[in-house]
Amino acid sequence: MMNVVRCSSENRIVVGIGEMALCDEENREIVTFSLGSCLGISIYDPVMKVGGMLHVLLPDSTIQKDRAAVNPLMFVDTGVPRLFRAAYSMGAVKENIIVKVAGGADMRGARNIFNIGERNFQSLQNILRRNNVNIHKQEVGGSISRTMNLNIATGKVSINSPGMQNRFL
Amino acid sequence: MRETINQGSRSNANPKLTEQLKSSPAILNQILEKYRNDPDIDEVIEIIRLDAEITTRILEIANSAAFSPGSPVTSLKSAVSNIGSNEIIRNVICLAVSGKLDRPLSGYGMEDHDLWRHSVYTAYAAERLGQICSMDDETVQTAFTVGLLHDIGKVLTNEYLKRHPVSPLISVTKDGADVIQIERNNLFMDHAQTGAEIIRYWNLPEIITDAIRYHHAPGNTQSPIASIVHLADAAAHISGHGYGFSAMAxxxxxxxxxxxxxxxxxxxxLLMELQIMESEIERMMGLAR
Incomplete structure (x- = not known):
C-alpha cells in the first residue's frame, strides 16, 4: 500500500518518509519535516497549478525488492516516476514542471558506506537526466536538517533549518 | 572525574537540574538488575507492581487502541500476556527516564520533545541493530537502554550553551565542525562524558556508563554496545530524527x-525497518506526555 495523499481537508498537507502528496487547490501547502539524508522532491506546474512532493529515504529499490514492492515511495528510483505520473493524472504537463530538491545531508566519516544523502541525489539526477527533466533549484548536502514547504498558489518552495534563516528555492 | 559535573565543568550552570539528573529512577536499576540475573517476568511484575504510577500507565497502554485488547486488561499479568514481556520492559524503561529526557535544549536548537524523540528512535535502532547482528538478548536489551540514555549529558551541557551561545555550534550548520569537538573546546568536556558522569550516580552496570561515555568514540572501549549505539545514533540522524543545529554534524x-x-x-x-516501525516508536514517544 502506497502512502499517497491528494488534497485532504487540511490546509497544510504533511508528507512523511516514504510518502507523497499531490494537490491542485490553491489555498493549500505541502510540507515535509526534518529531512536528514532523505530527499524532499517538489514538482509544480505553474500553468495548471498542480503541485506534488515526495519524501524518499534511499537511492535504489534493488537493495530491497520486497520492501520496494510494499512501498515504492521509499526509494528514489521507484518513487520519482510515481510522483510525476500522479501529477500528470491531475493535469500537469511535463514541459511545465518545475523541480526543486532539498535534503541529502550526510554525516562524516566512512563515506563510501554511509553517504546515503549523496547517493540519493545522484540517483535522482540519473533518473531525471534519463527522462530529460531538469532540476531547477536545489539545496542539498552539508550536515543540516531541512524542512521543505511548497505553496500551491504560488509554487514557491521554502526551506528552513534550526538556527538558520528561512530561504526560498 | 565525578567532580567534573559538580565543580569543574562549565556546563554546571544549574545545580538544581544537576541534582535532578543525578537522582536515579529506582525502578530502572531494579528492572535491569533482575533482567541481567534472571529474566523471570513474574519477578519483573513484582518490581513494577511496587510503582503505582508506572503500573497505572502500563495498564493504560495495554488497554489502548494500539493493542486493542479483547477484554479490559486489569492486571500486570494479563498485560504481559496481551502485549508481551519485552514490550512491558521497554515501556517501563521509557516511563522511568522520560521525565529526565523530554525537555527542549535551546542551546542545541532542539525544540520540545526533540531530544526525547531522538532518544527513543536511537533506542529502537540500537535494539534492532543488536538483533540483526545476532547479539544475545541481554546485549540487545542493554543497547536499548543505552540508546535511550546516550544523550542525557546534553541536558547539562545545554545549560552552559543556552547562557553562552557558542558561535561555532551555531555555525556547525555551515562549516561542518564536529559537535563533540566544539563542546570540548568550549565546555572542557563533551556531552558523552557528561552523560556518563550522570549515569554513574545511578549505579547502573558499568557497561552502560562505558557505552554512553564512548558512544562518539567506540574505538576507545572493547564493549560492542558503544559501537551499536554509535551506529543507531547515526541511523536516527540520517533518517531525520537528529534535530537541532548539529543535526548531522x-x-x-x-x-x-x-x-x-x-x-x-x-x-x-535498519533504516527501512525504523520507518515501518514509526507508529510504534511514536506511540512510545507519547509516553512522556
Whole structure:
C-alpha cells in the first residue's frame, strides 16, 4: 500500500518518509519535516497549478525488492516516476514542471558506506537526466536538517533549518 | 572525574537540574538488575507492581487502541500476556527516564520533545541493530537502554550553551565542525562524558556508563554496545530524527562498523525497518506526555 495523499481537508498537507502528496487547490501547502539524508522532491506546474512532493529515504529499490514492492515511495528510483505520473493524472504537463530538491545531508566519516544523502541525489539526477527533466533549484548536502514547504498558489518552495534563516528555492 | 559535573565543568550552570539528573529512577536499576540475573517476568511484575504510577500507565497502554485488547486488561499479568514481556520492559524503561529526557535544549536548537524523540528512535535502532547482528538478548536489551540514555549529558551541557551561545555550534550548520569537538573546546568536556558522569550516580552496570561515555568514540572501549549505539545514533540522524543545529554534524567511526560486522545492506534494512516501525516508536514517544 502506497502512502499517497491528494488534497485532504487540511490546509497544510504533511508528507512523511516514504510518502507523497499531490494537490491542485490553491489555498493549500505541502510540507515535509526534518529531512536528514532523505530527499524532499517538489514538482509544480505553474500553468495548471498542480503541485506534488515526495519524501524518499534511499537511492535504489534493488537493495530491497520486497520492501520496494510494499512501498515504492521509499526509494528514489521507484518513487520519482510515481510522483510525476500522479501529477500528470491531475493535469500537469511535463514541459511545465518545475523541480526543486532539498535534503541529502550526510554525516562524516566512512563515506563510501554511509553517504546515503549523496547517493540519493545522484540517483535522482540519473533518473531525471534519463527522462530529460531538469532540476531547477536545489539545496542539498552539508550536515543540516531541512524542512521543505511548497505553496500551491504560488509554487514557491521554502526551506528552513534550526538556527538558520528561512530561504526560498 | 565525578567532580567534573559538580565543580569543574562549565556546563554546571544549574545545580538544581544537576541534582535532578543525578537522582536515579529506582525502578530502572531494579528492572535491569533482575533482567541481567534472571529474566523471570513474574519477578519483573513484582518490581513494577511496587510503582503505582508506572503500573497505572502500563495498564493504560495495554488497554489502548494500539493493542486493542479483547477484554479490559486489569492486571500486570494479563498485560504481559496481551502485549508481551519485552514490550512491558521497554515501556517501563521509557516511563522511568522520560521525565529526565523530554525537555527542549535551546542551546542545541532542539525544540520540545526533540531530544526525547531522538532518544527513543536511537533506542529502537540500537535494539534492532543488536538483533540483526545476532547479539544475545541481554546485549540487545542493554543497547536499548543505552540508546535511550546516550544523550542525557546534553541536558547539562545545554545549560552552559543556552547562557553562552557558542558561535561555532551555531555555525556547525555551515562549516561542518564536529559537535563533540566544539563542546570540548568550549565546555572542557563533551556531552558523552557528561552523560556518563550522570549515569554513574545511578549505579547502573558499568557497561552502560562505558557505552554512553564512548558512544562518539567506540574505538576507545572493547564493549560492542558503544559501537551499536554509535551506529543507531547515526541511523536516527540520517533518517531525520537528529534535530537541532548539529543535526548531522558528527562523525561515523569506522570502528563501529568493524566491531558490529554491520554492512551497508544491513544499514539500509535498519533504516527501512525504523520507518515501518514509526507508529510504534511514536506511540512510545507519547509516553512522556
Amino acid at each position: 558528527s562523525h561515523i567511526d569506522q570502528v563501529a562498523w568493524e566491531r558490529t560486522g554491520f554492512n551497508s545492506e544491513m544499514f539500509y534494512l
